[in-house]
Amino acid sequence: MADPTTPPEPNESVSETEIEAPRSRRRGILVAAVVAVVLIGLGVWWHSTYSEDTDDAQVNGHLIQVSSRIAGHVAKVYVDENQLVKAGDPIVDLDPSDYQVAVENAEAALASAKANAAAARVNVPIITINTGSNLRSADADVTGARATVAQAEEQLDAAKARVEQAEANNVKAQSDLERYKPLVEKDVISKQQFDAAVAAAASSKAALADSRASEQAAEDAIRVARERETQAQAMQKYAQTAPQQIAAQDAKAKQAEAQVEQAQAQLDQAKLNLGYTKIVAPADGIVTRKSVEIDQNVSSGQNLMTLVSLQDLWITANFKETQLRRMQAGQAVVVHIDSTGKDYSGRITQIGGATGSVLSLFPPENATGNYVKVVQRVPVRVDFTNLAKEDPNHQLRPGLSVEPKVRVK
Missing domain, CATH: 1.10.287 (Helix Hairpins)
Incomplete structure (x- = not known):
């Protein structure tokens, strides 16, 4: 008597064929996906070899210490803290009577x-x-x-x-x-x-x-x-x-x-001294660290304020020493500024003569004999190539964090 739970042989062959087909398709899709991921990874890796980037970088500029060239009595102060001034704008007047x-x-x-x-x-x-x-x-x-x-x-x-x-x-x-x-x-x-x-x-x-x-x-x-x-x-x-x-x-x-x-x-010297009683802004910038007040007596060379210049800005990027193999002066740089969210064009002008640790106030000295190798960073200067058009409103400030990307190929 035949077993009622056992299917007939022709039906079993059809079922196995139907199961093997989906498995083959899944395997093919998986292999294709793996190949695609590998190709994409290779593409990304190959594309990454065209550039070097770092997030250890910031905007630098000139911090001009505005001081008096002569001793005198402050008669008038024209600026306030964080005020934007233009080159040649009056800042401080000293009493000109003696001069x-x-x-x-x-x-x-x-x-x-x-x-x-x-x-x-x-x-x-x-x-x-x-x-x-x-x-x-x-x-x-x-x-x-x-x-x-x-x-x-x-x-x-x-x-x-x-x-x-x-x-x-x-x-x-x-x-x-x-x-x-x-x-x-x-x-x-x-x-x-x-x-x-x-x-x-x-x-x-x-x-x-x-x-x-x-x-x-x-x-x-x-x-x-x-x-x-x-x-x-x-x-x-x-x-x-x-x-x-x-x-x-x-x-x-x-x-x-x-x-x-x-x-x-x-x-001529007396006339120069008389002219020095009128202190003007040496460049476009923002007044900070203002310490001068009306009726104050100032001496020659005394610092009155700091002027943050907004005209000559550059980037100091600290690249790893392993990133400098194909880096050289003249290469194009795309600088992304975090504060503005914009990209700016630049070019490498200088590569530091020593690592940051050597140039620090207290260079490391290994006197114990215990040595741990640390990847060093070298400061690289990047100058903006079209800052006047890219930043007409002077939104950039010294100290802002940036991410420069250098095209090395």
Whole structure:
């Protein structure tokens, strides 16, 4: 008797065929899905090799420390904290009174220096003419003094000759007088003849004294003439220093001109200091860390506020050292800014010369011998290539987080 639970054999064959077909289709779909996933994964991996990205990056910019170049009293403050300013906008005014007085003093000093220089320049040709005239006069005086000395010497010779003649005459007259004395006592000659001999002796003696006096006067005249000659020679030597005198006066004129330039420089400095009383914004930016107030006394170099420049911004991206294999300056970069949600174009301009850990305040030093290898990061600078059009409203700020993606293939 046949078992009623056992199906007939033809029916069993049909059922197995119907079951195998869905399994084959599922297997094919699964294999296709796996292949698709592998292909997609390979595609994603291959596409990822075209670029390198990092989220360890931020916007950097210039933080300008606005300070006073001179000491002064704050008269007016034009800005507030977080205020947007343009380059050249007034920020702070210092009291200009002291510096205005300094400018006036410098102008007066310059005028005085110019007057002295003009006088010194005028004296140069005057000294030239006077020294030339003095030299010619001194030469003439020396020549005249020498002639006077020669004349005095001739007069001395003549006086000496007269003295000799007077001495001879005196000797003869005294001898005649001595011979006439015994003769007059014996009445050999008359009293009149003896008186004539006495008079002749006295006259010859007086003539001798006069000749000697003339000789002494001639000697004195020679001494005076020689003194005049010495004085004339001294004046001649002084007059011969004319080139040196002219050079000295010319040097004084140049010194006066240098003093004019010095006074001009002092005036320029005084005007600069007066201009420094008006402090203006050096660039477009936002005022932060404002510490200056009205009626405050500030010193030279004192920091008044910090100006965050919005004109020259760049990206500092810290890439892993393994990401730098195909990275180089000039490669294009797409920068995604978290705060704006926009992408910006850029280009690599610099790759850091050392890792961030080496450039940190306290570089790591392994003195224990226990070493754990850590992937280092290197700072890479990315400059925006079209920031003026991509960020016309200056939405970017230094310190914002960004995600740069560098195309390396």
